[in-house]
Amino acid sequence: MNDRIEKLIDGVRNKVVAWRRHMHANPELSFQEHETAAFIVERLQEIGGIEILRPSGTSVVGRLKGNRPGPTIAIRADFDALPIQEATGAAYASQRPGVMHACGHDGHTAMLLGTATVLSQLREDFAGEIRLLFENGEEAPPGGAKGMIEGGAMDEVDRVIGLHLWTPLEVGQVHINPRRMMAACDIFRIEVKGVGGHVGAPHRAVDPIAIGCQIVTNLQHLVAREIDPVEAAVVGVTEFHAGQSVGVIPATAVISGGTNMFDAGVRDLIERRIGEIASGICAAHGASCDYTYTRVYDAVINDPTTAGIVTTTARDIFGSEKVEERDPIMPGEDFSAFGQVTPSCFILVGAGNRGKGITAAHHDARFDIDEDALTIGVRLSVNALLALLKHG
Numbered sequence: 001m002n003d004r005i006e007k008l009i010d011g012v013r014n015k016v017v018a019w020r021r022h023m024h025a026n027p028e029l030s031f032q033e034h035e036t037a038a039f040i041v042e043r044l045q046e047i048g049g050i051e052i053l054r055p056s057g058t059s060v061v062g063r064l065k066g067n068r069p070g071p072t073i074a075i076r077a078d079f080d081a082l083p084i085q086e087a088t089g090a091a092y093a094s095q096r097p098g099v100m101h102a103c104g105h106d107g108h109t110a111m112l113l114g115t116a117t118v119l120s121q122l123r124e125d126f127a128g129e130i131r132l133l134f135e136n137g138e139e140a141p142p143g144g145a146k147g148m149i150e151g152g153a154m155d156e157v158d159r160v161i162g163l164h165l166w167t168p169l170e171v172g173q174v175h176i177n178p179r180r181m182m183a184a185c186d187i188f189r190i191e192v193k194g195v196g197g198h199v200g201a202p203h204r205a206v207d208p209i210a211i212g213c214q215i216v217t218n219l220q221h222l223v224a225r226e227i228d229p230v231e232a233a234v235v236g237v238t239e240f241h242a243g244q245s246v247g248v249i250p251a252t253a254v255i256s257g258g259t260n261m262f263d264a265g266v267r268d269l270i271e272r273r274i275g276e277i278a279s280g281i282c283a284a285h286g287a288s289c290d291y292t293y294t295r296v297y298d299a300v301i302n303d304p305t306t307a308g309i310v311t312t313t314a315r316d317i318f319g320s321e322k323v324e325e326r327d328p329i330m331p332g333e334d335f336s337a338f339g340q341v342t343p344s345c346f347i348l349v350g351a352g353n354r355g356k357g358i359t360a361a362h363h364d365a366r367f368d369i370d371e372d373a374l375t376i377g378v379r380l381s382v383n384a385l386l387a388l389l390k391h392g
Contacts, residue, residue: 027081030140055151070128143334169350185332
């Protein structure tokens, strides 16, 4: 059986690379992935024997059933791109100005199509169902998972797994944490309302830029001085917009950013204190503010049993030295919504390669992956899914 699986994976290797490159060259933004969804459907139809569902928007679900009843194990891949102008210079670089696969979602989808291809040829050897979840809109709140779940994509699913290509890890490495995997992520917006005026008469104005700078500075103390040091948290200001002329003190300034954390109490504290800090500073200087805080994605928390099965499988395939339990990472992921429905495991698959110069961060215009990671992802997906089916 193992030799047969390896031969099937070797047979799909070149297709997976070609699929990934096609999607990389033709990226589509969140919830606009009509061509990519059609591409996925076409590939599933070519594989054959897969029931295809469209639970929400541009999302796609495939149902691959074995030769007898059994558990249902789902696996998820996302396929939306980002509003970034690509700067890799690759032969397969984006052909669409200002849109780029800069997070590996093209690779995730190619790996899942490869996994479906292999498992479709093993359907006589397993009991149960493999549920193929192709998620739209992962990069843009509210994400695509909620709509898929509401559309029935997770009905009767016993466990769900997901893989994410990760360039901070060298190709060949696999990272699985038995509990905390990725943080919750939220966004905030503060509009400082002052009084505009002439730059030469600042005493007659209430300067929202000066006030906003104090808000930004004081927000840095929130994690450093108000949150237990053993709890991971991030409060980051990423936008500050104000003014249109060097001679004019504007009436308003807008500050936006993001937060990440695991603990629910820390989340509540951060939401409350950002507003209190902003309001207090504004009041002290004769200004006011409008504050909004939006909870985006919950933390990705792995189920220890599911993670244990996947970890054991990965170590059997790749060797213990290649599969590590590492600290959680702080970016957020919409996969958390699937994990709230049923026991889940999210896995990071190394896709960086310092020797080849593949080191750019996710969401960077120079982002790329070592495509050897694609075959690794298919091997892990196929074997983990079969192991989970046996476990139930």
